[in-house]
Amino acid sequence: MQILNSILNTFFDLVLAPMRSFNPFWSLFIFSVPAGILLVLIFRYTSDQGAIRETKDRIKGHMLEIRLFKDNPGVLMSAFGSILVYNFKYMRHAVRPMLFMVVPVLFMLVQLDAWYGYRPLRTGESAVFSVRLSGSDGRVVDNITLQADDGLTVETPPLRIPEEKEADWRIRADKAGNHKVAVRVRGKTVEKTITVSGNPGRVSVKRTSAGFWERLFNPGEKPIPEDSGIKEISVEYPLGSIYVLGWSMHWLMVFFLLTLITGFAFKGFFRVEL
Amino acid sequence: MILTALAVLLAKDAEAYIGPGAGFAFFSSFIVFIITFALIIFYFISLPVRVIFNALFRRKAKVKGPFRQVIILGLDGMDPALTAGFMRGGKLPNFARLKDSGAFAPLATSCPSISPVAWSSFMTGLDASYHGIFDFLTRDTGTYFPLLSSAEIKGPRRTFSIGKYVLQLGKPRLKLLRKGRPFWNILGEQGIFSSIIRVPITFPPEKFNGLLLSGMCVPDLQGTQGTFSFYTTDSSYREEKTGGVCFTVSFNSDTADTYLYGPKNTLVKDGGKLRTPLGIRVTEGNSSVIVKVCGQELRLEQEEYSPWVRVVFRPGLGVKVRGICRFYLKKVSPHLELYATPVNIDPERPALPVSHPFIYSVYLSKMIGSYATLGLAEDTWALNEGIIDEDAFLKQAYAFYEEREKMFFKALERNPGGLCVCVFDTTDRIQHMFFRCLDESHPANKGKEVLKYKNVIEDLYVRMDGLLGRVMEKVDKDTLLIVMSDHGFKQFKRGVNLNTWLFQNGYLRLKDGGKTGGDWFENVDWAGTRAFSLGLTGIYINRKGRESKGIVEKGAEIQGLKKEIIERLAGLVDEEKKEKAIIDAVDTESFFSGPYASDGPDILINYNSGYRSSWACATGKVTESVFEDNVKRWSGDHCVDPKLAPGIFFSNIKINTATPDIRDIAPTVLKAFGAETPENMKGKTLI
Structure with missing residues (x-):
């Protein structure tokens, strides 16, 4: 998983980093168009195109039936029923390509979330830095120490919550760059990266210990070693936002619409029945 | 879709949403659902308004006659003598049942006894001097060249030239030359809805209260009555054949590149015929080919037809002319022989209207798939010229028959009251091409297989009996069923x-x-x-x-x-x-x-x-x-002399004469629905 995460991180960095200075909408736009094309092609090759075409034809046929037999209420109701039935059949035909798309889409969304779901801290901005421990002894939180590098300042003493096995600090970003915060527990040190920048960029919200799903959804940093006694370290980065025509929209909505529009725009070119 | 929208709108984490792949499917479904719902609501709400409007302004009050439904099954060219013989031999149980419970008689045909004349008489109740159709062809009195007698197709009245392009301002001008009013037009005015499928001489389609798919005389995309293409490596074939063109192709390695030809390019000054590239690749083992056309690849085994293939011709300026055709691989070696049917007008995106309303042909295509629109769809000339053999012809004819049967039953299912007329041409075409097999002394038998095809016509009649049986299942006591043909058959x-x-x-x-x-x-x-x-x-x-x-x-x-x-x-x-x-x-x-x-x-x-x-x-x-x-x-x-070639008449009720005439059908159907027969109609009611 770590190798895969490294490859994906590198790939997305290569693709998105050059567009760091763009408005996030445009960089997401530039990414979403080929992504939409890729998804359309996956749909094409993993779906039963013949069956989808036939099902869609029947739906259209019954819609025309409504127009042709408009004075016959019996036919109208029957056509409506048939359209519903074929609609369900159509959705059933879409299940297989959706299953094939889940994997690439999941990786894509996790990576995009790291880029667009949050934004890096800006110089002078503060954020909560949390450490949660593993193990059963909550008193260990009393012994956690924190060491930030030059670009960061630990503004507050730790807020220790033994029953949650958690300690929180407020840290302030002083200089742009990828800074390290060293967390020391029971003689072992684990580092967490904090990104400070005025531009959008990939941030790692959380560094977690091993575990498939945790590693899948937090690909930004290597997993915390099992024997460190730390379960996770997180930073509360500000939420990212994308403005479309002056409206703030969740990046996922923008991505969904862009890929959808791209898919429909290119389906004719690639001869895909959607 | 609602779930997806919620997932998107409420998503806090990316993993809450499975991506745009789902969007493709759910978005389409949602749109369909909304449009359908809106249409249904609209038509239900507007129904009383339309009823009142029609009663006041458009149609006469709905008539009421002894029958709620009339079904006319037209079997072009079915011969009374052969039918009677096969009935006697017990081959046609459904026809025999209909005869016993109703009526059977030879049906006097039109003069001349030829399909365009006879079917025009059928629908108008008039003879040729009143409906004006005497033959397939007439002559241009200026040039003595032949003209189609039933329809006139001209370009738009006005055009506009820019450089090499000639922009057409308006639609092509189509004119039906048949005179007289079909009885379904009269019924439509009196509130009776009709489904008219492939009755000859209904192109271009006329407006009326009902649905109509045009039949005989609908041209192919080239504007002819059917021009096949034949691709071969055998240079001994003449290029010009009656009803088609032979193309000699040569292979570069295992692939031959040639063209499929379409209509004349009217968008460009002095534009030649439009064409689209056609690639033919022989597969390993020399038993099949891959045909590449318009971005589609079809693998064809020997003696196999492709399904209908959509083809597109591009005259320029982004304009597309669409057609459909089927390929048949006759053989691969020693010479490639690949046949393509005439390029039919695509019923889903018709270059010329082939139905009323325009969307009816689209509707049928969506419901049953692509189908032949060419008037004389069965390629008799390809068989006549030896381009395809008897087996290939039969396959083609019965494939078109299957399409027609689907249309017919779809119409019966959706229009259970009113009039439903469907004409099957299969009976005519197969008899034209296999009648020789009923007479060993026929000069056309020389050098041709006879014994193998001896029973083709009997099989045809038996198959029509099966069709009749399925139709009779749809008939109740309020239905008048008429089975008829426009003429019979004789040896030529x-x-x-x-x-x-x-x-x-x-x-x-x-x-x-x-x-x-x-x-x-x-x-x-x-x-x-x-x-x-x-x-x-x-x-x-x-x-x-x-x-x-x-x-x-x-x-x-x-x-x-x-x-x-x-x-x-x-x-x-x-x-x-x-x-x-x-x-x-x-x-x-x-x-x-x-x-x-x-x-x-x-x-x-x-x-x-x-x-x-x-x-x-x-x-x-x-x-x-x-x-x-x-x-x-x-x-x-x-x-021949019309007296020698009457058609058949069967009905599920007794009729008032032993000598019905094809012109009698129109007034009979009008009476069945309680509508008055116009004075100028020459036929007499049979009930």
């Missing part, structure tokens, strides 16, 4: 070239002392020609003031000439066979009383059984001899 063993007879008897003159003339009156000296024949039904007088180079004066000269020709042709004997070839000939103007009597041939010829106008005569040729053997596979025909 000998052709009569009237042009040669006219030449030999001094009525037609050739230039420069020639003894023979080519197609379309090549070499005819019009200044010395008093009469000529074109098409299948008769002789035209070269009238002064009507034909551009006419020489025969009105009045006594014409009357005298007609009388003379009629007297000399009546009883004409084929000396070689010692048989009477022509029973008699008829002066059209004195035989008919309608206003369009003078539009047809001036003399109609009633051939004896076994005879017909020869192939050469139909195209205006003058050959060496008047009589010749018909050696083509097109071996049965009905262009």
Whole structure:
């Protein structure tokens, strides 16, 4: 998983980093168009195109039936029923390509979330830095120490919550760059990266210990070693936002619409029945 | 879709959403659902308004007659003698059942006894002099060239040139030349809804209260009545064939690149025929080919048809002309032989309207898949010319039959009241091509398989009996079922070239002392020609003031000439066979009383059984001899004395005469629904 995460991180960095200075909408736009094309092609090759075409034809046929037999209420109701039935059949035909798309889409969304779901801290901005421990002894939180590098300042003493096995600090970003915060527990040190920048960029919200799903959804940093006694370290980065025509929209909505529009725009070119 | 929208709108984490792949499916479904719901609501809410509007302004009050539904099953060319024989032999149990419970009689056909005339009489209740259709072809009185008698297709009235492009301002002008009103138009005005499927001479489709899919005379995309393409590596094939074109192709490695041809490019000045690339690749083992056309790849095994393939021709400026065709791989070695049907108008995106309303052809295509739209869909010329064999022809004919049956039952299912008429051409085409197999002495049998196809016609009738059985399941006591054909069938063993007879008897003159003339009156000296024949039904007088180079004066000269020709042709004997070839000939103007009597041939010829106008005569040729053997596979025909080739009439009720006439169907159906018969209709009601 770590190798895969490294490859994906590198790939997305290569693709998105050059567009760091763009408005996030445009960089997401530039990414979403080929992504939409890729998804359309996956749909094409993993779906039963013949069956989808036939099902869609029947739906259209019954819609025309409504127009042709408009004075016959019996036919109208029957056509409506048939359209519903074929609609369900159509959705059933879409299940297989959706299953094939889940994997690439999941990786894509996790990576995009790291880029667009949050934004890096800006110089002078503060954020909560949390450490949660593993193990059963909550008193260990009393012994956690924190060491930030030059670009960061630990503004507050730790807020220790033994029953949650958690300690929180407020840290302030002083200089742009990828800074390290060293967390020391029971003689072992684990580092967490904090990104400070005025531009959008990939941030790692959380560094977690091993575990498939945790590693899948937090690909930004290597997993915390099992024997460190730390379960996770997180930073509360500000939420990212994308403005479309002056409206703030969740990046996922923008991505969904862009890929959808791209898919429909290119389906004719690639001869895909959607 | 709602779930997806919620997932998207409420998503805090990316993993809450499975991505745009789901969006493709759910978005489409959602749109469909919304549109459908809106349509249903609209039509339900507007129903009372439409009823009131129609009652007040458009249609007469709905009539009520003894029947709620009338079904007419048209089996083109089904012969009463053969039907009776097969019934006696127990082969047609459903026909026999219908006969026993209702009626069976020979149905007097039209004069001339030819499909476009007969079906026009069927739908209007009129004879040819009233509906104006005397043959498939008529002549251009200016050029003597042939014209389709039923429809006129012209470009838009106005065009606009920019550089090499000619922009067409408006739609092509289509005109139905058949006169008279079909009975379904009359029913429509009285609130009876009709579904009319593939009745001949309904192109271009007319507006009325119902649905109509045009039949015989719908052109292919090239504007012809069917032009096939044949691709072969065998250079011995002539390029021009009747009804099609042969293309000699050569292989570069295992691939041959050629073209599929479409209509003339009217968007560009002096534009030639549109074409689209066609790639043919032979697969390993030499048993199949991959056909590449318009971005599609089809693997074809030997003796196999492809499904309908959508093809697109691009005249320029982003315009697309769409058609459909099917490929048939005859063989791969020693020579490639690949046949393509004529490119039909795509019913889903028709280049010309083939239905009323326009969306009806689209609807059928969506419901049953692509289907043949060409009027004469079964490619009889491809078989006649030896491009495809009998088995391939039968496969094709029955594939089109299956399409038609689906349309018919779809119409019965959706229009359980009202009128439903469907004409099946399969019966006509198969009999035309296999009638020789019923007579071992037929000259067309020479060098051809006979025994193998001996039962083709019997099988055809049995298959129609099965169709009838399925239709009868849909019939209740409130339904009038009529099964009918427009004419019967006779052997066509000998052709009569009237042009040669006219030449030999001094009525037609050739230039420069020639003894023979080519197609379309090549070499005819019009200044010395008093009469000529074109098409299948008769002789035209070269009238002064009507034909551009006419020489025969009105009045006594014409009357005298007609009388003379009629007297000399009546009883004409084929000396070689010692048989009477022509029973008699008829002066059209004195035989008919309608206003369009003078539009047809001036003399109609009633051939004896076994005879017909020869192939050469139909195209205006003058050959060496008047009589010749018909050696083509097109071996049965009905262009004989109408008394010799009646059609069939079956109904599920008793009728009031033993001698029904095809013109009687229209008034009968009108009466069945309680509608009045217009005074000008010549037929009499049978119930």
